[in-house]
Amino acid sequence: MPDQNPITAAYSALIHDVKNSLGLMTSELDGIAAQLEPNQTDALQRINRLSLESARMNNVLMNLLGLQRQDAGKLVINVQEALVVDVFEDVVARYQRMAAQLNVTLSMACSEDLAWFFDPMQVESILNNVVTNAIRYTNSTIHLTAFIEQVAGHDMLCIQVTDDGRGYPQALIEGLTGPSTINMATGSTGLGLYLSEKVANMHEKNGICGKIQLSNEEGAHFRLWLP
Template sequence: MTSDTTGGHFKAALALTIHDVKNSLALFLDRVEAVQALDENAGQKYAGFKYEIKRINNNLVRLLSLYKVDEDDFALQDDFHLVDDFFEEIAAEYAAVLHEKDIELIPDCADGLCFRFDKGLIYGVLDNAINNAARYTKTRIGLKASREEGYLVLSVQDDGDGYPECMLTQDLSAKFESGIDMAGGATGLGLYFSWIVAKLHKREGRAGYVRLSNDGELGGGCFSIHLPGENASFSDVCG
């Protein structure tokens, strides 16, 4: 058996295992929500537990997406979405756990901003960025959407100490073009996933990209993903 065949079998087995674990997590989550429905005071008590289940599940979704991209078995599910509605969904998802940490999530998006993107993938990108921001922020996390030179820019900002210089100066394309380094302690899987998702969004010869900076409005770190779009992306197609 060749090494390529062995590697293919391993990746297929890994994908099946991830699916199995995801199903188990969904079962756990259903049980937790059933308990919450029976106990009015259980909401805050189980918020952290639900958050961890969803966090692990989202990590598994990212792994499956990367596997499909690597196998050339991935189709971008892009459609037009109202960004402010999308932000409201994210804010509701994080409300309980951030409240428990005394962190305020501040969405900032113009009403009616409409853009075409893969909602599931972009949710995964912002989920990862918000999780990271929650670890380093002091009291606030900003979730902002803006239009810049034909791109939709979605950013997650915090009021922490910002990114270290080594992260700000790294060339992400050079870092990730050949994959991720599994030998080191921190693989940067979340950032790698974000980089891949950005590249998958292509319009009129332009590809998306991600950027790390310390020039956000809250004074700390700022992660942003830039998605290219044609004129129709900013139309009133969302209704």
């Protein structure tokens, strides 16, 4: 990438470097976990805790790269016709084993032939963010669903992630406003949500833009609407 600003370029290089290390750590952890006996549940759990935190760190780094791109006006999406179930399967495959070890059931329900126009990589990344956080905060379940619903006369794809935890902090629900909402005290940066919102907005059809919706029902309810 032609990054003009040397500081920006240095940040990118740094982030990629850390990401590489993190990737190696994760695969080493996987290797260790594979060698453990099934009855070593305590060790397995602790390894999975580490894997989860690595995944969260990786998401944060991805978000930083995304933020940089957005700042430089270079965040672009690549809309194509894709199957929602493919994205779901990737997300579930990525986290299911880890979630199970932490006594969380990660499940999905989606019609096999639900096709829609969207950027599958970006949407997967949004879901990765949501799911890693949900694994941390839910009690026992995380469920992915998708359906098409009419909103103001237009068909929209709704992708939904629900859990049975204590829900989102009120501040997060009220203000999907920008990186300025970063909250050091609670440890929730909101950066992932901020970018998710941007990416959702960039999905546009006939003047209708995608959006993110957070609510607390039986647990946290995350909805991504795509036109």
